[in-house]
Amino acid sequence: EAQVTQNPRYLITVTGKKLTVTCSQNMNHEYMSWYRQDPGLGLRQIYYSMNVEVTDKGDVPEGYKVSRKEKRNFPLILESPSPNQTSLYFCASSLSYQGGHEQYFGPGTRLTVT
Amino acid sequence: GDSVTQMEGPVTLSEEAFLTINCTYTATGYPSLFWYVQYPGEGLQLLLKATKADDKGSNKGFEATYRKETTSFHLEKGSVQVSDSAVYFCALSNFNKFYFGSGTKLNVKP
Numbered sequence: 756e757a758q759v760t761q762n763p764r765y766l767i768t769v770t771g772k773k774l775t776v777t778c779s780q781n782m783n784h785e786y787m788s789w790y791r792q793d794p795g796l797g798l799r800q801i802y803y804s805m806n807v808e809v810t811d812k813g814d815v816p817e818g819y820k821v822s823r824k825e826k827r828n829f830p831l832i833l834e835s836p837s838p839n840q841t842s843l844y845f846c847a848s849s850l851s852y853q854g855g856h857e858q859y860f861g862p863g864t865r866l867t868v869t
Numbered sequence: 870g871d872s873v874t875q876m877e878g879p880v881t882l883s884e885e886a887f888l889t890i891n892c893t894y895t896a897t898g899y900p901s902l903f904w905y906v907q908y909p910g911e912g913l914q915l916l917l918k919a920t921k922a923d924d925k926g927s928n929k930g931f932e933a934t935y936r937k938e939t940t941s942f943h944l945e946k947g948s949v950q951v952s953d954s955a956v957y958f959c960a961l962s963n964f965n966k967f968y969f970g971s972g973t974k975l976n977v978k979p
Contacts, residue, residue: 759912788967790967790969795971796971797873797958797969797970797971797972798913798958798960798967798969799969800966800967800968803965803966803967805965811965813966813967814870814966814968845912845913847912847913852965855901855918855920855962857903857915857918858913858915858967860912860913860914861912862911862912863911863912
């Protein structure tokens with residue numbers, strides 16, 4: 756089954772404790788992206804990757820890191836989480852970075868930073 | 870920068886009513902436009918898309934037309950069902966990036 760998986764689905768952590776949210780897709784997609792969803796703000800793009808070893812900042816990259824060492828995986832790293840990073844996070848992938856391609860979304864990771 | 874603005878919700882309708890959710894955008898160049906739907910506890914799913922001016926996207930009875938002159942991509946459905954209750958997001962892609970509106974929650978009552 757074609758899908759985007761994220762782990763963990765739920766995470767409660769404390770300020771400053773490094774964490775990684777994994778994302779994996781099995782569709783051989785070139786483009787992958789991370790978003791955060793906050794009430795009243797919709798989804799905002801954190802980072803995206805057009806292919807292996809090619810990543811770039813979205814609209815809200817501060818406090819986050821990513822890497823794309825393999826085509827299928829695109830982990831999101833919070834080196835020193837803070838309470839304002841409490842949010843619902845989505846990973847997504849699409850066939851290409853060229854416009855018009857559908858993005859497939861993972862089920863989401865709800866992160867709480869205390 | 871690029872942005873998407875969509876009408877505030879929630880929108881509450883009776884079954885079989887006509888639905889319109891307004892969406893306008895600001896973008897340079899020639900963006901692609903999308904409507905995504907999110908059901909409770911799930912990720913977003915593509916509902917429909919349009920990649921150039923005057924294109925009409927359609928799916929499951931929903932339609933939206935890419936209007937460059939008014940920079941709009943309004944979502945319409947002639948007769949909503951209870952199962953259409955969800956949050957709808959308008960989005961655009963341009964120069965490798967994606968921008969989403971704030972979402973409009975639709976409640977359909979039997």
